[in-house]
Amino acid sequence: MNWNSILKDFKKFLSFERNLSKNSSLAYINDVTKIKVYCEDNNIALDKLTTKDFQNFLVWINEFNISPYSQARIISGLKSFFNFLQLEYNFENNPAALIETPRLNRKIPDVLNVAEIDNLISAIDLSHAEGPRNKAMLEALYGCGLRVSELIGLKISNLHLEVEFIKIEGKGNKERLIPIGNQAIKYLKIYLDEVRPKLPIKNGSEDFVFLNRRGAPLTRVMVFIIIKDLAAKIGLKKKISPHTFRHSFASHLVEGGADLRAVQDMLGHESITTTEIYTHIDKDYLQSIITQYHPRS
Template identity: 70%
Template sequence: MEWDIAKKDFKRYLLLERNLSNHSIDAYLNDVQKLEAYCSFKKTALAQVDARFIQQFLVFINDFSISAFTQARLLSGLRTFFAFLQIEYDRKDNPTELVESPRLNRKIPTVLNIEEIDALIAAIDLSTLEGMRNKTILEVLYGCGLRVSELVTLKVSNLYLDVEFVKVEGKGSKERLIPIGHHAIKYLKIYLEEVRPHVPVQMGHEDVVFLNRRGKQLTRVMVFLIIKDLAKKIGLTKPISPHTFRHSFASHLVEGGADLRAVQDMLGHESITTTEIYTHIDKDYLQSVITQYHPRS
């Protein structure tokens, strides 16, 4: 079995059958190319790769001080590759199945409380067109739990405000409908009716919701800088980004009793385990329980 043919067919499989984005496909192929380079170094054919060889490869990779998270992601990519070879080339085994992934400490995401979100929004200068746009951006980020990539590519034609839904294109070009609250709807309508008409829209950006002052689609970096500037204004020391609003959206829903499956659908997570990270219990609540019920408190 030739590496070049296997990689070419694997790429086609990821694109056509898995419907992955170009970024994700490149990540998978990069994982495979790392193994290919190691096989070349060890003069080992692809067909000869077994579990012991994969373990040796991971030890070799570890010597380059690659994080446990990156190693786990690399192993996951190779697991997908060999599963593909089993399907398409009748390979008898998947040598990655018996190899344990590195243990990962699951990091609890940074979450803003409602007072902090209100303070950030209150710090926006609403006397300018950009200020009204920025307020709408934060209301939509928090009101819908969008990824920043979904926010900047949001289309006017995908806003169904009369039925309180927006349609976004998420990872792997997968579309989903997300409910949008009255507060976000209110400011979206103000922005679309009173602010956006004053922006000189550039050709090709007519259907983009959020535009910069030159009439082009906002960049992810610009949204990041807007939020960083607001955090600095109010003296917020938490490390925040546009994704922090997504974390806050999900965490507040779960803490309020929302069904985890519903939150999963709104966030566009493929696996429920990704959404389960938001089931962490608020530390202040735990402290209040101890204070109220423990006999020594």
């Protein structure tokens, strides 16, 4: 059985039938590649792989100090892979069918308070050409709860600022509409009207909102660097990333009394349970206050 052919077919299946994004498809393929290496090293034919073999594979990947979250993702991905083999290749057995995905405690994400976000954004130097862009970028990141991939992929044609909405192409190419506030609109307009037209825009980049000085779309790494530099500039000790703004967006909405379903829709979460993590953040903060200040704690 040819692994390369199977991987190509699985990749097509993920893209065309599951409609997954390029990054999601690549994650699945990387997980399947791990079991491919294991099978080849142990001379096990894919169609002969047993549940015991699969358990031994899990022991093997555990030796590489892969985190429990990554292990759970790998198991989930391989379950999909073996379901695909049964569907497309008429495999009789599914060695992962009886393997349970471990239940993991959800880690409460780190968030910034409003003052910290204001300090970060205020630290942007507007005298440089990148300043108005960075201000518009962080206002959109925090004001709309975007993922970094959604931010750098934001299109001018998807901005509907006159009705205070933007359209986002999220995970799995799923589209959603998100309200956008006055602050983000204000600084987006300044950037789009006064700064961006002066850039030497590269072919194919005409519709991207956020561009570097060479007229190409910003990269994920560049957004990380911008935020890290601002944190260092104001002496912020918290370890933050672009996703911290997304967590802060959701946390502040929930703490302010926003409906959880509405927050779920704005974040683009498939399951409400993913959004529910933000209901625990305020409780965690209160617990930390008791621990810090109560004489009996």
